[in-house]
Amino acid sequence: MKREMHLGAFLMETGHHLAAWRLDEVQADAGLDIHAWIRLAQLAEAACFDAxxxxxxxxxxxxxGADRVARADRLDPLTLLPALAVATQRxxxxxxxxxxxxxPYHLARKFASLDHISGGRAGWNLVTTxxxxxxGNFGRAEHYSHVDRYARAEEFHRVVTALWDSWDDASFVRDKRSGQYYDAATLRTPLHxxxxxxxxxxxxxxxxPQGWPVVVQAGSSERGRELAARTAEVVFTAQASFETAQAFYRDLKQRVVAAGRDSDSLKIMPGLSVIVAPTLEEARSREAQLQALVHPEAGLALLARMIGNFDLGGVELDAPLPDLPMTDSGQRSRQQLLTSIAGNERLTVRQLYLRIAGGRGHFTLVGxxxxxxxxxxxxFENGAADGFNIMAADLPGGLERFCELVVPELRRRGLFRTTYQGKTLRDHLGLQRPVRER
Amino acid sequence: MKREMHLGAFLMETGHHLAAWRLDEVQADAGLDIHAWIRLAQLAEAACFDAxxxxxxxxxxxxxGADRVARADRLDPLTLLPALAVATQRxxxxxxxxxxxxxPYHLARKFASLDHISGGRAGWNLVTTxxxxxxGNFGRAEHYSHVDRYARAEEFHRVVTALWDSWDDASFVRDKRSGQYYDAATLRTPLHxxxxxxxxxxxxxxxxPQGWPVVVQAGSSERGRELAARTAEVVFTAQASFETAQAFYRDLKQRVVAAGRDSDSLKIMPGLSVIVAPTLEEARSREAQLQALVHPEAGLALLARMIGNFDLGGVELDAPLPDLPMTDSGQRSRQQLLTSIAGNERLTVRQLYLRIAGGRGHFTLVGxxxxxxxxxxxxFENGAADGFNIMAADLPGGLERFCELVVPELRRRGLFRTTYQGKTLRDHLGLQRPVRER
Known part of the structure; x- marks a missing residue:
């Protein structure tokens, strides 16, 4: 069978561009509007996105500057996704x-419930904060260190998967004649x-339905890669260029094999920030329109967050980024990525925040x-990606244009499905259903 | 305006009767089937239930005995309800x-998200475990004591409501021209x-949409009543007779007034376990059919759980319940209720578990x-209830019969709405929207 791309639709309120909410045609409060979310989900499903x-x-x-960014009001994903589950089929x-x-008990249960409700379409993007x-929202004066976060994450994964395997696929016999509802002999209590x-x-x-919901990860640090190699089935990653993406892909697939797994049991899907139009001029004009709407305070707030919550108050916009210490936040990889871009290309602070205003450091295509x-x-064909996580600059328009313009082009090239073949997310991704050992 | 009853549809997998899942016409795995849940929700909505x-x-x-009871596999409510939200309107x-x-942060966020997704129809039944x-599922060797649970619950409520009031109704200005997304001056950070x-x-x-999702409680102990008087807007309660219900109603409404609240700002809705049919013979025959399907091990398991998780292994079925110490579990009120019923009516263990097999101690009507x-x-007219939480013995049949037979009769008597007048759960219940103090 011909290898096909996997496509994710990375949905984010009004779109990925920092200023998308300010466009006339964008519904500024779409993030809280379930009908807007349902339209996006159905749009991506009509184009046969994997997820x-x-x-x-x-x-x-x-x-x-946060008061100039459309991020402070959002729905909880685990409350949003069940609503989208019943408004979609595949x-x-x-x-x-x-x-x-x-x-772990709460998350195991919620993702298991989502998998039942959706008929086997749930995936968990397992992250460390x-x-x-x-x-400060959970009673801790200090955030966990990078090391502790990853140790906790790995044990968390072990507990959750043990909970998902508490019961056998055939445990619930529900035999009306005898009155036996489940077969207690098949139960395995984790006692972790x-x-x-x-x-x-x-x-x-x-x-x-999927045995386990699909486990997705997004960490790019050394520890993040090691955890992914052992436990992830999909990895989302931010890669600024083909060369870094190829190196990341090669490295992570080697680690997967070293961990005793089939290299195809983990799919690598870099983020792809995209502005597409029938002509290059139209695409560039749309990008320029968005960039012009970036308020400097919003740009600085984004930049500060992406490099590890440094205070950038009073920084000179038209000078280079001052030297900063290495963050211990989960943004360490992103900080390295951005400071290297800024250094290599000799960008000013303003140029740097405009560079990430669309895709936050992800690979960006305007064309x-x-x-x-x-x-x-x-x-896809040169060992840099198994697919992409598509980040439309503005929603729903940017995703509509991707579906109308790019998806048919990918199909003409035999790179993307024209119809769903399977029913579950594992089917779409070509991932095996985990076997529960007795 | 004439006072009307409030009706809740208390949905539980295959129905409230312990043996309902064994009936031929009942779908034994309905608890995991979102389509079955949607049918129930739409059925209750078609009859204009409040909730x-x-x-x-x-x-x-x-x-x-748990392997003979249809309770070990269920969906997480906060994952189920968003799915039902998009399949219903009112x-x-x-x-x-x-x-x-x-x-508190997680729950505040999930119920707030549900309230947005449902357009103002969310309610939180705040319980102590x-x-x-x-x-044992959350890293604690021992369960909290009764006192600690209630102290924690009250503080939990304080934190959640402060989080719900973080923002003003008008905080999110989303002004495209100026680029201001929210008005930071209106933000109130709890710092609890x-x-x-x-x-x-x-x-x-x-x-x-509702300001706060509606806060529901079900505690009947002294501490439970005190907490409800201060913080609840709806109370579900298990009352075995009109006399106890009336005493409970009077007591709780007095406490509400003593707490400085309007007595009508808390609605009392006892559970009502019901088997209804066009004739009494048919209703009794259906009850007998269900009772005959109660496996003794299932009956004992239910009884053990209801009185506080005592081990009833080896107990004589056709003798009175042995004396037991008072439980410190959240089932203390239920234990008192059941042991007093058993003592007053000189019931054997078998008679006692059959008594609760349908309604678990709630008021029961067969007629x-x-x-x-x-x-x-x-x-309703004599100070014992503002409405009822309807517990159908089997689902969906029992709820269908209640909607077809009892709801029209209540309407003929002018006791229940014929159409929804408002849009939110607060509208249905006649509860005020909380005002956020500046």
Missing amino acids: LFVADSVAANTGP IGLIGTATTSYNE DNAAEA RGEHFCVDGPLNVART TPQSVADAMQHW | LFVADSVAANTGP IGLIGTATTSYNE DNAAEA RGEHFCVDGPLNVART TPQSVADAMQHW
Whole structure:
């Protein structure tokens, strides 16, 4: 069978561009409007995307400049996705939830419930918290260190998957004649006793259509890669160029094999920030329109957040970024990426925040359907990607244009499905259903 | 305006009767089938119920006899309700979530998200955990004591409501021209520092359509009543007779007034376990059919759980219940209720578990539409209830029969609405929208 691309629709309120909410045609409060979300989900499903994806943070960003950014009011992904599940039939539903400030029992149960409700379309983007402000919402004076976060994340994954395997696929016999509802002999109670968690179990949800919801990760640090190699089935990653993407892809696939897994059991999907139009002029004009709407305070607030919550108050906009210490937040990889871009290209602060205003450091394409498809094909066929997580600059328009212009071009090239073949997210991604060992 | 009854549809997988899942016409795995849940929600909405209600537990009951009870596999309410929100337009959606093993920030956010998604129909049944087994799923060797649970619950409520009031109704100005997204001057960051919780806030969700989701409680102990008098807007309660219901109603309304509130700002809705049919013979025959399907091990498991998780292994079925110490679990009120019923009526163990197999100690009616409506009217008009939480023995059949037979009879008597007048759960219940103080 011919290898096909996997596509995720990375949905974010009004769109990924920092100023998208200010466009006339964008609904500024779309993030809280379930009907707007349903339209986006159905749009991505009509184009046969593997999944839609939503990010998360369990803290409101209300620092300097945050009042100029459309991020302080958002829906909880695990409350949003069940609503989208009943408004769609096939598309996968991937939600982010942090291992830093959650309990494994709650998350295991919620993703298992979502997998049942969606008929096997749930995915969990397992992250460690990249925002120190979250600590203060959960009774901690200080955020966990990078090392502790990853140790906790790995144990969290072990507990959650043990809970998902509490029951066998056939445990619930529900035999009306004898009155036996489940077969107690098949039950496996985790009784986990670890460094970070003690969880008895079993889970109070039957094993799910997918066995386990798909486990997605996005960490790019050394520890993030090691954890992904052992436990992830999809990795989202921010790569600024083909060369870095190819190096990342090669490195991570080697680690997967070193961990004793089939290299194809983990799909690598870089983020792709895209502005597409029938002509290059139209695409560039749309980009310029968006960039002109970036308020300097909003730009600085984004930049400060992306490099690890440094205070950039009073910084000179038209000078280079001052030297900063290395952050211990989850943004360390992103900080390295951005400071290297700024250094290599000798960007001013203003140029740097405009550079990330659209894609936050992700690979960015502004072009025609042909040029966008060319780049995607190049990455896909040369060991840099198994697919892409599509980040439209503005929503729904940017996603509509991607579906209308780029998806048909990818299909003409035989790179993307024309119809869903399977029913579950694992089917779409070509991932095996986990076997529960007896 | 004429006072009308409030009706909740208390939905529980295959129905409230312990043996309902064994009936031929009942779908035994309905609890995991979102389509079955949607049919129930739409059925209750077509009859203009104020709300549907789902209970919860964050532990699987897998003790002796549990393999004969349809309770070990269920969906998480906060994952289920958003799915039901988009499949309905008007009915309220009340979900249970414990304050004992959750974080206020997570719950505040999830119920706020549900309120946005449903257009103002969310309700939170705030409980303390009544099942000591939950402790083991959250890293605690021992369950909290009764006193600690209530102290924690009250502080939890304070934190959650402060988070819901982080933002003003008008905070999110989203002014495209100036680029101002929210008005920072209106933000109020809780910075809560308490005995059980330290939570900075603010919440990352805008203030909701209802201001606050409706706060529901179900505690009947002294501490439960005191907490409800100060903080609840709806109280669900298990009352075995008109006399006890009337005494409870009078007591709680007095406490509400003593707490400085309008007595009508808290609605009291006893559970009503009901089997209705056109004739009394048919109703009794259906009850007998269900009772005959109760397996003794299932009956004992239910009884053990209801009186506080005592081990009833080896107990003589046709003798009185042995004397037991008072439980410290959340089931203390239920234990008192059941042991007093057993003592007063000199019931054997078998008779006692059959007594609760349908309604778990809630008031139970087996009769015709007229006799059921008579009893409901009597309670409603004589200071025992503001409405009822309807517990159908089997689902969906039992709820269908209630809607077809009893609801029209209540309407003929002018006791229940014929159409929804408002849009939010607060509208249906006649509850005021909380004003956020500046």
